[in-house]
Amino acid sequence: MRECTNAICRHALPRQQSWRIAFARIALCVVLLAEPLAAHALPTFDDVRTQWRSSDWLLLSRDGVPLQRTRIDKTERRGDWVALADVSPALREAIVVSEDKRFYEHSGVDWRGAAAAAWANLWNTRTRGASTVTMQLTGLLNDDRERSGQRSIAQKANQAVSALWLEHTWRKDQILEAYLNLVPFRGETIGLSALSITLFGKAPSGLDEREAAVAAALIRAPNAPYAKVSDRACRILRDMQAPERCVNLPAFVQLAFARPAPALLSVSPDAPTLAPHFARRVASETHPVAGARVTSTLDARLQRFASDTLTRTLVELDAPAHPRNVHDGAVVVLDNATGDVLAWVGSSGGLSGARDVDAVLARRQAGSTLKPFLYAQAIDERRLTTASLLDDAPLDLAAGGGLYIPQNYDKDFKGWVSVRTALGSSLNVPAVRTLVMVTPHRFAKTLTALGLPLEQSGDYYGYSLALGSADVTLLSLTNAYRALANGGLAAPTFDLPRRAPPAALAQQRVFSVDASYIITTVLSDNNARTRTFGFDSPLATRFFSAAKTGTSKDMRDNWTVGYTSRYTVGVWVGNADGQPMWDVSGVTGAAPIWAAIVGYLHRRVPSVAPRVPAGVVQTRVRFDGNVEPARNEWFVDGTQTQTVGLAANAISTGNATGIANMPRTSDKTAVSSSNAAPHIGSPTDGTLFALDPDIPAARQRIVFERASGSSGRANWRLDGKPLGRDERVLWLPWPGRHVLELVNADGSSADSVRFEVRGATAHQAAPPRAGKPGTARGHAASQPSPTPLTSTLQDSTTNGQKL
Template sequence: MPSKRGTATVRAVLCALLIAAAPCAHALPSFEQVRAHWRSSDWLLLSRDGVPLERTRVDKTARRGDWVALADVSPALREAIVMSEDKRFYEHSGVDWHGAAAAAWADLWNTRTRGASTVTMQLTGLLSDEPERSGRRSIVQKAGQAVSALWLERSWRKDQILEAYLNLVPFRGETIGLSALSLTLFGKAPSGLDEREAAIAAALIRAPNAPYTKVSERACHILRDMKAPERCANLDSYVELAFARPAPAILTVSPDPESLAPHFARRIADEIHPVAGERVVTTLDAKLQRFATDTLKRTLAELNAPAHARNVHDGAVVVLDNATGNVLAWVGSSGGLSGARDVDAVLARRQPGSSLKPFLYAEAIDERRLTTASLLDDAPLDLQAGGGLYIPQNYDKDFKGWVSVRTALGSSLNVPAVRTVVLVTPHRFAKTLTALGLPLAQSGDYYGYSIALGSPDITLLSLTNAYRALANGGVVAPTHDLPGSPAARNHRTPDPAHRVFSADAAYIITTVLSDNNARTRTFGFDNPLATPFFSAVKTGTSKDMRDNWTIGFTSRYTVGVWVGNAEGDPMWDVSGVTGASPIWAAVVEYLHRNVPSTPPVAPPGVVRTRVAFEHDVEPARYEWFLKGTEMSTVHLAADASGASERSTAYAPPSARNARSAAPSIGSPTDGTVFALDPDIPAQRQRIVFERAGGASTRSTWRLDGKPLGHAERVLWLPWPGRHLLELVNAQGASVDAVHFEVRGATARTAAAPETRAQARSPRAQPAKAPAG
């Protein structure tokens, strides 16, 4: 060891060099400048109140996290750094003269020591334009560092020096700074590092790319200095596992192992191209985003429980502010439950099923073709379509005969919707959907009458915003995901707001969608769509139960939910009331846990009148009308709007398939294919077997060789597969027979899915005729 006289000599020699190197010290920045110029390698997505939601790496040259305040560094790590790099850090004024003398003495006798660079001296190297990251420095370089360290100690506080050092020091590989190291190596924030992890981090400063055995050995020495030798147990294995941990593509300090808004972050990145270190404030609500994410995952996990697996793995949720159009929640995937977690289901195009019906009836009301009291015939219907027949059907306890528009929309009946699109025409309805912002790929003539039942492919975001137009009195306006001007840097300028429906028609449709009594004939009175506060909502399910939707709004928010499978596989017994609706109900109840939702005020263009229905087709009630269309009695022959008369014009001829001489099968026709409706519970659907001729002759129904009875009209609970239906005379001989097929059902009939039934002849257009 050097004597006191040797130490003084070293001090004198170094002082001479310090005087010569003094001018370079004044080039060092202040602590505030260093912190202000720090840039993470990621850009950070923030909620509207500044909560971090997502980090996305931009700078590929180095991996840097956020600047970490010393108060957010674990005490164990602060101790480990001082023990490893500068034991007299809190005692010296930048230069450890005792250590320098020891190093000089060791050099004289050619003995290796740890060197004399203090934390402060190392920091000056990191702050210089060309920091020395490795290798031995010359005596002149050492002197320059010493001068800078003395100056830094006079200008900065000790806590600032240690804080800057921990943020700027290089660690393993491309990792710079404690934040990046702790998140990549240990998967936690710097505040959570324990003694063992702190010792490993400190050991990496001296030899950042050393093998794990060397790092473990060095870390154990540090633990002994920290008086924690017991933490050396199994240290080799721990370091090896830490080194084997794959570096994440993003750095996140979210409590969830998965990030909160990856798909939304990708959308923002595509729009404005954030740079490294940028903090982008969005319109998302962090608490709502987490709640929607957790609710979606929990519901899908329950649907896939081993006892009743339903084969549904994907979902998405969007929440919009009615007044501003701000996107408050954007959940694009179910995360780990999904086999296609990178697919953003908010923007993926899928068939919406019955969720388009409110817009169809709104257009018919605006054109004064129908009122919500108009009667439509829910009976078999054949329509010529592209050289074939389009035969829509729904089987909610049989065809219901004459029903009001309110019942048809509320209970999601298919045939009345098709009758309505005949009045409106597919071409005009498609133009309305396009005006609402739905991305239809083809014209209305391409989809044909099936457009009434949701055959176009659209996105959850566009459909949710279209329902927001109903909430806003018929005016569609763009959504916003960034606060401030939508024409901000590289951000697309949205289309201006414009009216699609009158405020009167939008209000009347809202009264139907919020009327639980109107939906009871299909969904029952007790269903997830009935909230304890005002809400207007509709479900939809596409063919073969591939897509399930629930979209609705309150007085303040519009919420859209989709569940299904990204790859298009059918779900098993999952419907609007069992799949998407519970998620939707949970989200709207969360939104209104402390905020009321009140019904809209009736606009001046509507009137409320009590109406009665001929033959008590439906109970008398008060109904809303556009001024000039109101009535007090609705007749079956023709109501004020002419709806009943128009409806019968499209019913199939009564003589269809009739044979006057002998009993024959009038319905179904030979070769009919029935697809069960995903919007109606399976156990409530029926197929009608009806005789067409020879009613006076006694005959018996026989299905697949088993008798069904003698009635003129039989309602049969459908079962999937190919079937043979016969009429048998008194002698047991078959006098007429038809073959038909049932599709879209599964053998899992214990549950009660919402389903949609639709029958098509084999000549119907497969591309245009949806099964949902």
Template sequence: MAAPCAQALPSFAQVRAQWRSSDWLLLARDGEPLERTRIDKKERRGDWVALADVSPALREAIVVSEDKRFYEHSGVDWHGAAAAAWANLWNTRTRGASTVTMQLTGLLSDVPEHSGRRSIVQKAGQAVGALWLERSWRKDQILEAYLNLVPFRGETIGLSALSLTLFGKAPSGLDEREAAIAAALIRAPNAPYAKVSDRACRILREMKAPERCENLESYVQLAFARPAPAMLTVSPNAESLAPHFARRIAGEVQVAPGARVVTTLDAKLQRFAIDTLRRTLAELNAPAHARNVHDGAVVVLDNATGDVLAWVGSSGGLSVARDVDAVLARRQPGSTLKPFLYAEAIDEHRLTTASLLNDAPLDLDAGGGLYIPQNYDKDFKGWVSVRTALGSSLNVPAVRTVVMVTPHRFAKTLTALGMPLAQNGDYYGYSLALGSPDITLLSLTNAYRALANAGVATPTHDLPAPPATHGGRNADTPRRVFSADTAYIITTVLSDNNARTRTFGFDNPLATRVFSAVKTGTSKDMRDNWTIGYTSRYTVGVWVGNAEGDAMWDVSGVTGASPIWAAIVEYLHRRVPSTPPAAPPGVVQTRVSFEHDVEPARTEWFLKGTEMSRVDLAADATGASARSTSYAPARADNVQSAAPGIGSPTNGTVFALDPDIPAARQRIVFERLNGASTRSAWRLDGKMLGHAERVLWLPWPGRHVLELVDAHGASLDQVRFEVRGASARTPAPPTAGHERPAKAPVHAHGPLTSQ
């Protein structure tokens, strides 16, 4: 091996500049480190450590162990070399004559020389290089470079990596015992515990600290047994803030060891989102009222730029699948798709927010059976306006609307918003209105951002825009999905707390102190709970549930994701206002009243040309039916007959319990046919239920047989139905102030979806 040429040795500045950590660093928009990810699997190197950040104990241990006259010689310790030569002549065991400067010369050569014997030529070359290095570098620079370049145990290179992997602390915090162990490893990096502890003890005695030798071998064993961290960070206590986002960035850009990638994330917001998510989930799983919800995700977007400001992919230690990025996981969004459905109907001039939809039983042919959506509050609501239907998230009006729009066209609208569906609209059918497709939190949140941006959809961004674009991105091609007028009208509904009171009550987490437009959603079997909404500056999306797909227990639309969403909105606008959007020129405001006072008179927004001052019921809708809150679906039987018969439920109905509310507060209505005799009695699964004309039954999962029987127990009429969806676990007590009114089950025959 050739000796290094002194003239070829680099300067200290060059060595420092060429140093590369084995990790790459994810930075927030202001340059603050958020996440470190190891990329070099051959060697483990940390950040370059300045000598001022190395503990005095370690500096002393290195000098005592490797070069006692380091601060006195000029690169070669001639006194030590002579002593070593004399000892070698008499075969006496002694330390080598290689100084720290000579060792550094070997580390800086083209072929680094790790531990082992060196030839006379190599020693001579190191000596020449050391003499040149001492004339070109300062002593502190030589020691600093040596500590950063010297190999330690296994794959570990440099003091930073050794200190963090072996002792779990920064080099500045090493005490005398740890410093002695580190120095001992330079001579014999892979020596057994006993030899390392023996050499470390000799170093401690030379450091005048022999008392630290007690139990040293046990301490060495514990240190070597410490699991190596997945990443190296100057602060061992620093939390991993964006692991999932870092993985996303690594898939988008070419990252190399030592790379520092600036992203769009806001460090303070990211921390707040993480803390809020974990604190809320911990409260939901407190022993007193465990809700079986362990996972969650948060994404925050800048409305104007599409920059991702926060990306929390999991709940961390609370999750059994913490590596799963829930921001990108596909799940059923429930009722969060309804604003886009009504926006399309309004854009097509099929509806206005004052239009009345009949919230009454609806039987739709779904090919394999009937699709029969139903709502809550034990009864149907009767005639309701579109504003009430969307604000209070009623299911039946949404299904009636998708019938008008057609699932095929609605699916195309969702795709235009950036939500690529796995199937076409006909595959999902009418259940598309209630959120049956699988959607990611990121795409759903960005779709709401399109509403915030007057109906125009653009992509999201993880990396800052190049300076030449002045904040814009030429690759962004805006897609107008809805007119600005329709987007404004939908925003007035989603920000109207009065419109949501029938479901959520007036005092709910969705009513923020600043302007915001928001919608909740829960998928079937209470597996996914969402809250998505926007302010004048930001769009926030939150999902909670279980990564493995288990159902939550008694987590309603406003007790799961909504408190997290509301807290983040309040944080974002703690110092800056959120103002409602200005009305575009294509909308008008008109005072409107409703026939039979179905809803109180109010001022309503309309697209120009669709305004009206009075909304009447359909010609075949009587005032009684408009005001009624109880309906029974028609059967094939002659409903005017006085013969005993069951009017509700119909034979073969499948009930899916509405996941947006506690199962214990839902009811299925048993009713006789119109005009049927009241002398008959109800019998369910062989047990009598009484003679009442109308029974509200607490649903229980399984297949059931309902009968009307005469005084002798003989069956007069019989239907079979099934209840699906809820866990049989006894629900936890409701959380005061956050529960929704009781709902009746969602009926579904075929695909089971829900609000």
């Protein structure tokens, strides 16, 4: 303070004292006149806090846990409202020291500071503002966000009046809390939450003295260069009795200014973003506004567990010691009863080269995951039972301009197997044989009814549809398995809570309850998987579960989808860019993730097998020739049998042209070897054949064979015309009813059967001349055969969908 050495100084104190009194009187008159208007204009603290809107919208789990933030307002960055209790003590001290030293003493207006400022301005000795924190807050509440401190006397007076009223109605802690949330900082940043995360990468509760001083310094000069900000921050630190924190402060401020702003403002900036892809899906449906809080169906703990499990498994799969070139994955979990999406992990995050691609909605080849639906349809159509035998042997089908040759995953063939074994062990050739019966056209309609996004008709995919050549999404595939879990009823999924009860939801019956139950018994049967997966696989859980794996061509896609009594879980593993994985199959890639998630879901909740439907019966089945061990098997009532055997021609030839018969109680093909008379082994009496319109008519054949063990020489005769005398004849079929005979040397009929060939839409060639011999046996396996309607004649193949 100057010494009084002249006349002016001698008169300064009396003049200053009188000016202060005059200013106080004028202010008091203004307050008395204007306070009612100010009281009417300013909101309450609760109104301010309630109306605060973040620049982001927030996705919440079903129980209110924040999962994901997405920015909406591009003009300003505002975080969540921060309670004063969540602000570090250092920052509270820095704000008071720098902006309003007597904050806890005055009643809204610092009269001493105001008088000193007015006197200094009058004599132009020092220009400084006298606005208190409370006065600044009134300007923010009136949206007066001028960065300059220059205001008119009228504006100052209005702020003073408003501040007095605010102090009268708000508590000091409320005033400071609102000020810290509303004050502009650097650039587009508004409020302490946004500043703390963008500038320091931490929550406001974690700011230390140096960070607090820098934040307080920015209030006076938000866009000042780092040198000026560091100088002011150093003065604040001295006032806070922490001058030692000024060391290297310019470098610290420069580094903070250079920090790239995060894309999202999280409540906890160190926490991962749990559901970015799901949030994008919800935003496309709800179009949330800035500050919105949208409650979803996701379970926060399950979402985190699924994400962590996926990441951990992918890291293990692609370990440097044994790299397998697998970087991407996705998980979806559905509630069976409601269709609620409980978990949605769209990518592997930092492991992925395309982390923004939502693999839950990306279309990829389904692999063998479509097989359960194929067999369910065949059972519903009563073409097969799970005890029916299918030939897993090399096979080729004419398709398009070449041959379709299916292979099994292990490049091996198992011979005659039951449908239960074929599905449980994911054998490819039996599945293609089944599709020949069902037809690609009808099977594609079934898949579409399940909600799978097939873009082409079944004829476009052909027989490869049995092995999953169609592109599907993980969400649609998982929901299709949910239909099996719900007894054949397909229903939509939900990512937001819905008002309608589950019973009122749109449902479509795709499979019968009986077929769904029988397929479930196969998918939950660990014994049925042993030929391919062995006894110890991740699919063998301690509780009831039904699951299927799938791997597309060249190991580009790897799936495991399955269900328990309460949940359906789908997992995809692969590479977003379509690169093949190295030695990764459904049981080694996706299955461990699936098993970990269903284990987590049922760590405290039991999973019980479904009840047996009224239309399903269990029967003890014995297989002739010990093709498979005797067992108890489930049947749709009316299709059960106690003995399953092979047609005689299948036993004698053992090749891909054999017929896999429906279970039989008695038939003519199982002729005893003691029968010496010539006897027809194939076809059986009453067989109906259907010409396949997808195969050129000239390439289709029906096999005529003598029964095993029959003796004596006899010639073939078809419709009264000679056909040859070989043990096995391949006949070019012609639509119509036919009589096939074996005739003795004297011309008498030794055995005869009647069968029918039903025509296709394709144009037929002229009927072959009777008496022309059939093709030799060595060429028989390459000739496609028409599909019998009363038995399961299979000839079809593909190039390699696996498992």
